Amino acid sequence: MEERERKSAKSDIKETVASGCSRAPPVPEHEAAAGSKAGDDDADKTDVCSDNFDPLLALYSPTVPLPFPNIKGFNNVAAYESFMKGGRGRAKPENVEKRRRKAMKGVADPERIERLKKLIVNNPVTGKGESSSGGSARRERQKPQKNVLTRMPLCTGSPLGELYRCVQERIRVKVHIRTFKGLRGVCSGFVVAFDKFWNMAMVDVDETYREPLLGEAFYHEKALTISRLFEKLKLQENPGGDEPAKTHEAQETAGEHRQPANPKSAPKNPTGERGDGGTDSKLSDAVGVKRDKRRVSLKAQGPEACPRRDSQTYGRVHTRHINQLFIRGENVLLVNPQPL
C-alpha cells in the first residue's frame, strides 16, 4: 500500500515536471542556493515522505534515498498502469476491453440470453443452448432442406418416380445386375431407399447370378438373358432331363431371342449377330449348344464318383439369399417391378 502511494506520488511528480518545464533555468540557482544551506535540508527536500519534498530536485539530484528498498521501478506512468492491471500486454483501452470480455466468457450474460431468446421459435423457456439450434433451424427451414431422403419423392413422373412407387407400395422388384459386358444376374427383393445414381438399398434379396466366363468360352458365349440364366440354373440343379423337352425348350429360347420383346435383347443384337448371320444357323447352334450341355450332364450322371465336377466347371449359376444389400447404381442394368 505504501509502495503504491509512493508511486502515485511519483506520477504526480511527472505531471508537475511537465507543467514546470519552464522552471528549468532557475533550478541551478535554486540548487546553488540550496547547496549553501544545510545538507539535511537537501535530504529533507529529496525525501519523498516529507512535507518539503521537491520533485524537481529529486529528479535531478544524483543520489535520492529510497525510503523503501527493493521497489519496482517504472519508466513511465503507462508502465505502472499496466503493472497494476496485472497482465502482460500493454494496457491499451482495446486490450483492456478484450481481456475483460475473455474473463467473462463462460459466464452467462443476461443481455445475450435475452437476445438469443428472441430467436427461439417454439419453446421460449429453454436456455441458451436450445435457442441457438432453434434459431438456426428456423433459418434452415426457410429454404426447404434437401437430402437423399427428401429427394426420393421428388422424382415422380420419371423412371425414378416409378421406383419410388415401388418403395412406397412395397412392390417386389427384380434388379438386373451387369458384368462389364452383359448380364451377370438378377436380384429380387424390396427396395428401401435409392438415389439418383440408382444406388439401392434392398432387403430380402434373392440373387441368381452366373460366374463370368473366361477366355474361349467368353468368346463363343451366347449373350446371357434372363431366360437362359434360369435355364442354366435348372439344368444345373437337375442334370439330365428328357431329350424332347430339352430341345423344345431350346427352340423356345432361340425364338425368344429373336423377338425384340425382351428389352435387353435390343442392345444385344450387335453381339448376337456377331457369330452367325442367318436365324436358322442360330437356331441350330442354340440347339446344338443345349444338346452338348445335356450330353455332358448325362455323361456326368453315369459315373457317380465325380457327379458335378465334369459337367460345368465354368460359368456356373449360383443362387443366394441376402437379408440386406446395398447395390451401387453403376452395376444396375434395369429394374423390373413385379406385378402383384
Add this chain to the structure above:
Amino acid sequence: MESERTESPAPVAEVFNSIRERAIAENSMVVLLQGLQGEVTTVDLRNESTARGRVVNVDAFMNVRLEDVLYRDRWGKLTKLQDMFITGRNVRYVHIPDHVDIMKTIESQLAKIHRVRNFASHGGGRKEYAKKTK
C-alpha cells in the same frame, strides 16, 4: 456424443474434409455406407472378389477403407489383410449387417451433417476442426 462413440471399439475419425464432399454425401446413398462405419461387412467387388472386414471409413465417392480383412479373390483364394482400400468404382455390393436399420442409419447420418452445418454457422466460424461428425 459419448454414447455414439462406444459402439465402435476403436474410435475413428469421421471428419469431412470439404463442404463439397459433405454435400455429395448428403444427397446420395453414401450416407448409408457412412453409417456402417465401425461395422463388419462384406464388400463384393466388380471383379467378382469379396472383402470382409470392419469398415473404417467411407468417403463421398464410396471409396472404402477396411481393416482386419479377409479377402477372397475370384478364384476363391483367401488372404488376410490388415488394411485395405477399395476404390468406390470397384464396389458392386455392400452387405449390410442384419442388425442395422437402414432408414434409421440414414436419418441419423443426415442429422449429424445437419448439426455440424448449423454448429459451424452459428457458433461463429470454424473452431479448429471441432466438427461433430462423431
